[in-house]
Amino acid sequence: MIEIRFHGRGGQGSVTAAEILAKAAFKDGKYVQAFPFFGVERRGAPVMAFTRIDDEPIELRYQIYNPDYVLVLDDGLLNVVDVFSGIKDNTEVIINTQDFEGSGEHVVHSIDATGIALDLLGRNIVNTIILGYFAKKTQLVSIESLIEVIKETFPGKIGELNAEATKKAYEMG
């Protein structure tokens, strides 16, 4: 089983990202589960979301404490919450940042998803973009399924633009 934890801020689409990833993996033939950190979501406040992916039906019904992957949508959170909490030796962390330098203790990938978002979407919304990078780096989900689910989730022009931005991040992975 693969366990993924998302860190973001309320309004950035972390929960949507967790669900899109689950739906894409489901299209690839996997069993999936995605859920938010249950609580009162406020715009701008730190939030978490979780995705589980497996070849077997998933029967775990508690939060993810020891993730295999951590996706951080906003590097400002690094000063606010411990995004490395509970990570394992082989956990990989992907951070949306322009200037983060890894501490050397953990496997950290950085991608300037904000740059892609501002360039292609005109807004700093990075939830689908970071998934594109994740898909390439991990090969846990196909880019085809990811793009399909993004277009289903956001019909019309917004979906097209998000798909394009996600593909760009995939190529950078």
Added chain:
Amino acid sequence: MIREVMTANKAVAEAARLAKPQVIPVYPITPQTTISEYLAQYVADEKIDAKYVKVESEHSAISAAVGASATGVRVFTATSSQGLMLMHEILFAAAGMRTPFVLADANRAISAPLNIWNDQQDSIAQRDAGWLQIYVENAQEALDTTLMAYKISENPKVLLPSMVCLDGFILTHTVEPVEIPDQEPVDEFLPPYKAEHAFLDPKNPMSIGNLADPDYYLEARHDMQVAMENSIEVIQQTCDEFAEIFGRKYGLVEPYKTEDAEIIFVAMGSLCSTIRVIVDQLREKGEKVGLLKIRAYRPFPVEAIDEAVKNCDKLAVIDKNVTFGIGGALYTDIKAKIHKDAYGFIAGLGGRDITPEAIFEVYEKTKNVPEKEVTWIGLKED
């Protein structure tokens, strides 16, 4: 038939759509809200040919549900927590008037202190209302049970309303794969409701639920007891019929590796999933352990429980509710009716995450005989 990734709330709304209710009175409350939103959308899109009644409170929602059901039509409603508390008075009227509709409860803690997270105190507090209560473990079971609940409630031997209890957030806000049946097999399984006994019809006026003096009231309540006893067999029959058409098997209870188990966990709802994984892990270490999932809490399926636990030594009963001064409701029922050494554990109140460590702790304590009959798990001591 299609398979999609969705929340249990959407699965329940899909079940309600497939059941073709004619009246849907509903009032939103976290974490039930998306059920009421999906149903409003389905009615607006004409996917359901129903009257969607917007009401000013849950007391009105349930009152409208009873009134509509008393005219002999199929009715669906849903609520949670404080909403169910506000319905309390009318829940008894619904059962006493023998209106066989279905209510989905997104299980959530009760104030005070204010808490929107999951436990099962809200529905447990309604256990004596005369409703059937079935607790579900995942989104698929939420959908399937909602469909079965109509068939069970509408059975002439039962004619009591049903509450489908699904854990708030843990199920209502978690997406997972769900199979949505086609309308045709659902119609075959669940034909339109046809009220044949007492119902309101202008052409044949009668009144329902009016004064019953001491010469009659006792008999009316006894009839409800008989109906609840009858529902045991009806639930099993309905589950069998459902399995024949849809291929998914359910029962009053679901035993897992209980046959040779020395210790059996007993629990309700989504928690059973995690326990099953822990049972497998303990079995790998040579521990003889099993799980008995209670689906039907009312009626309380004593024979089915007896059969499942007959070979074991001890029961570890986990409750997400508390009856202050005595223990969890499931634990006290087990103690009253099942002649085994049973130990009670209170866990997960107000959304406290029930981790594998918590379940291992329940097992270890049960194995070594707990100091107290009822133990609170995960309690911070300071």
